[in-house]
Amino acid sequence: MTDDRTRDTAFGFRRVAEDEKQGLVNEVFAKAAERYDQMNDLMSGGLHRLWKDDFVTMLSPPKGAQAFHVLDVAGGTGDIAFRIVKAGGSGTHVTVADISPEMVGEGRKRCEREGLLSRCDFTVGNAEALAFPDKSFDAYTIAFGIRNVTHIDRALKEAYRVLKPGGRFLCLEFSHVDVPLLDRIYDAYSFTVIPAVGKVVTGDGQPYRYLVESIRTFPDQEAFRAMIEEAGFARASYRNLTGGVVAIHSGWRI
Template sequence: MSDMGDRQGSDNTTHFGFKTVREDEKAQRVAEVFHSVAAKYDLMNDLMSGGIHRLWKRFTIELSGVRSGNRVLDIAGGTGDLTLKFSRLVGPEGQVVLADINDSMLKVGRDRLLDRGVAGNVTFVQADAEALPFPDNHFDCITIAFGLRNVTHKERAIESMLRVLKPGGRLLVLEFSKPNNPLLSKVYDKYSFNVLPVMGKLITNDSESYRYLAESIRMHPDQETLKAMMEDAGFVRVSYHNMTGGIVALHRGIKP
């Protein structure tokens, strides 16, 4: 499956879930989704995944190779799950930047981390993944967990991440992907389009946002397509690990 969201013709339109919208409209619509769900985001993640998202994130941390003194960028860091772990790994000599384009998510993440006593080595930046406001060759590791599918121009974002990584630095993309079993795929589709919107309605009084999230997962590039996009941007030794039958994949690439 090609990344139609990035290459939807020359009329400056893109995908917002299954809808076609103007490119300048998409960012605002995605922002509205996350403004709506920010307060209950963690609860919904636990309910939607049965808590398995914590295992996916733990594997991401393990594969990151982050150690004391490193500089880490957590893009689309939301409520700060990865940032919390990274802040402990890098220690007082290191630095973690939690970046999110959405102000509501950033505030929830900042409040949550401050409540847990995380302060000294973490900074919070409202930033667009397509145009990261950081110098070249700056970070040892970048993670983006469940955020890339919401980016309008994914190639631009991947190139921007490459630019701000140090040579030898690692990018890890944790994202919903394509199940590798047809039966699992059918079950997953029914769950996504029938159960998620109902759950969203009950927990956040917002079924439409969760319908969008289900649709955005289907429009995201499959494992091989995303691997090729990372290689095209300039990453080397790109690999991916399927988790939970390919429902989620973790891609990893190195800046040469």
Template sequence: MSDERTSAAGGMDTSYGFQSVASGEKQGLVNDVFHRVAKRYDVMNDVMSGGLHRLWKEAMVAALNPPARHDYRVLDVAGGTGDIAFRIVEASRREAHATVLDINGSMLAVGRERAQQRKLSGNVDFIEANAEELPFDDASFDAYTIAFGIRNVPDIAKALGEARRVLKRGGRLLVLEFSEVQMPILDKVYEAWSFNAIPALGKAIAGDDEPYRYLVESIRKFPNQRDFADMIARAGFDRVKWTDYSGGIAALHSAWKL
């Protein structure tokens, strides 16, 4: 068991939080976490981030700047509840089409219900599939987005390769993920909040602290900004860069398929 971050060389595939698990075992454990938290997932995001995740997501969609074109297609991966997809469609004046792909049926059920409530079912479809084996033809999408989901994918390098495959030439990759805090003092405060307060809040709000213990541990294990940027570059993307949010609590990685 280790709390050291994994590097650009990998290691997330056998890391279930701070536990080391056998190759192939992580996906089932992660699936169970999200079945358990699906109905409270977005509420807990508010609690875990103090509401900041909403600002980070808005910044992500602003960076994408989706055009008001009916032929503009976005693939949002690990976005089962539809949060990012809905924002993208609204930003395009309800012209763009978003495909939400998630491996977890419970999360997708929440998203489908919300799409109907928002009258966005015509703009958003939901597909249950694995980020490591996307069920789409090459060069199918103008953009690929994933928010707070890439660290839960066992084989991140394979998922990034699939992202590049399904993007059109000139397509955009945007990855929003918790990262390494870059500010002294804030890093200590954030770590104390993560490991002490968040599991306790999960217990109080969702009735279960174990999934949230995994989530904060997985954040701590995820590669830092530079190492993750190296992984994106190794997958064949160009113009790789990142922007830190809130002192590096989260970071938005951007890249292009050129």
């Protein structure tokens, strides 16, 4: 019988042993954590802010005092969590779980600066093995994180497990451009400009080359929609933004 230690998986364009990938991903985000939000602005020309605003608008947290508990996985620096609590009412609370201690540390510092410590919790956690009870969250969000997990199917099953019946899964992720010519421009920009900017800002362009490569190896919109459905979610769907540069995927626990 083949075990996980002898299987390989994609780490960008490289193939690595499955049990090595998470450590390599952790190294990427440990290097990028301090400048992560700054780099998002530079890499996307600020578009990531609009994408995240659309994402939270789709979630539509309730405005009143009713309890609405969101689990934001791979939420690192709190960018999504802060948007959610500001968009929702006094009953909206977000728990952020990220596998990178460095990213969680940055998130906590930002949360304190934002004055939101009473409405956000930060914890180090693995998307493939969440330390939360079954049926404990009203919504599960993950933005630009699911392509970095070793077993996407396990992460999706964990998302389903921790959601309450009627709970919503929302994922914002880079996807496959479906506009002629834009795809070529996007490729040229991604593989030349982004690693170069990363090297100037952080002193190391390699983490950003991995991030660009990981986008190209992630399933396209329809393939990922099918994976969400296979994990048990109903009404699995997606909406492209910016010609498919990113997509918002949705599903509901029944």
